[in-house]
Amino acid sequence: SGYTVWRSYDEPGGFRDQMYQIAKDNPQLVKLVVLGHTYQGREIIALKVTQGAKGQKDGSRPAVLYSSTQHAREWISAETNRRLLNWYLDEWKSNDKEVKDLLKSTELWFLLVANPDGYQYTFDTERLWRKNLRDNDGNGEITRGDGVDPNRNYPEHFAYDEEGSSSQTSSETYRGPSPASEPETQAMMALFDRANPEFQVNYHSFGEWLLYPEGWQIATPSGDDPIYYALSGNLDNPSIEDFEPGLSSDVLYVTNGETTDFAHVSHGTLAWTPELSDGGSGGGFVFPDDEALVQAEFERILPFSTDVAMSAVDPANPVSH
Numbered sequence: 001s002g003y004t005v006w007r008s009y010d011e012p013g014g015f016r017d018q019m020y021q022i023a024k025d026n027p028q029l030v031k032l033v034v035l036g037h038t039y040q041g042r043e044i045i046a047l048k049v050t051q052g053a054k055g056q057k058d059g060s061r062p063a064v065l066y067s068s069t070q071h072a073r074e075w076i077s078a079e080t081n082r083r084l085l086n087w088y089l090d091e092w093k094s095n096d097k098e099v100k101d102l103l104k105s106t107e108l109w110f111l112l113v114a115n116p117d118g119y120q121y122t123f124d125t126e127r128l129w130r131k132n133l134r135d136n137d138g139n140g141e142i143t144r145g146d147g148v149d150p151n152r153n154y155p156e157h158f159a160y161d162e163e164g165s166s167s168q169t170s171s172e173t174y175r176g177p178s179p180a181s182e183p184e185t186q187a188m189m190a191l192f193d194r195a196n197p198e199f200q201v202n203y204h205s206f207g208e209w210l211l212y213p214e215g216w217q218i219a220t221p222s223g224d225d226p227i228y229y230a231l232s233g234n235l236d237n238p239s240i241e242d243f244e245p246g247l248s249s250d251v252l253y254v255t256n257g258e259t260t261d262f263a264h265v266s267h268g269t270l271a272w273t274p275e276l277s278d279g280g281s282g283g284g285f286v287f288p289d290d291e292a293l294v295q296a297e298f299e300r301i302l303p304f305s306t307d308v309a310m311s312a313v314d315p316a317n318p319v320s321h
């Protein structure tokens with residue numbers, strides 16, 4: 001790719017290759033599942049990490065879902081999530097007792113690239129592309145007005161109002177023609193059915209927030225707020241250093257058809273949208289191609305991310321670092 005840190009989806013050694021390699025290198029711990037295919041035919045891939053991954057029925061242990069790059073340009077989310085996956089595998093190999101116990105009791109699911117077409121497009125054509133690659137005008141090529149926002153297409157308050165998503169195909173928050181019309185949405189929903197996760201962490205960028213549902217309204221924080229509060233921390237002591245925790249619709253803006261709202265309402269999954277750090281260019285979406293800065297960002301999210309995993313066996317008694 002010509003980058004130090006960043007890897008595209010398709011390139012040799014890119015995300016797709018790496019996911020297959022990780023599954024191959026860790027047969028006891030990792031199972032690869034192809035959840036579906038994009039408009040351009042790319043595989044949408046999830047990895048399950050748990051002891052005896054292949055023999056163990058999916059969803060038979062309490063599960064956590066770490067997802068990233070729904071929005072194509074938010075490269076830092078996929079890369080820090082990839083590092084999280086590798087961190088668990090490395091800790092297992094070095095006999096970290098907590099991680100060993102965790103992977104005997106819990107399934108960790110990784111959807112590193114939730115929007116493979118869009119992600120690849122940001123490497124090949126348009127660095128700041130956000131949406132998927134639905135050909136909205138059906139002219140056979142991808143142009144400016146194409147694509148659906150993968151984080152507005154879920155069947156939870158879909159199209160509830162014009163503020164939280166758009167009916168205009170050219171909008172950056174175009175919700176798509178109908179709920180779950182998009183292959184990326186269907187793949188994520190299939191993963192929810194398969195794993196029925198206790199928790200989801202849906203990494204995005206940017207803004208340094210730790211957001212939770214329900215994002216379609218500001219009046220009422222979600223019903224599980226004691227657990228959300230315990231795991232999110234507060235302004236004085238946020239669970240991710242310098243990330244402001246709070247109700248997504250209040251702290252950021254209202255959305256509808258959004259992933260974590262779907263997760264919470266349809267599956268009872270306690271779900272967060274961490275908005276990672278401002279990249280400093282590209283309007284904030286372009287994070288520097290700098291190993292030390294990327295690793296520091298990963299280390300910043302690590303304690304919260306592992307707290308969530310450690311809490312899955314008994315969500316009512318959350319573990320906080």
Ligand code: 0X9
Binds near residue numbers: 205
């Ligand atoms: O708009 C989004 O989908 C997310 N922000 S981003 O800048 N990464 O596009 C935030 C979604 C969080 N939910 C709500 N704000 N309701």
Ligand code: ZN
Binds near residue numbers: 070071074204205
């Ligand atoms: Zn995003």
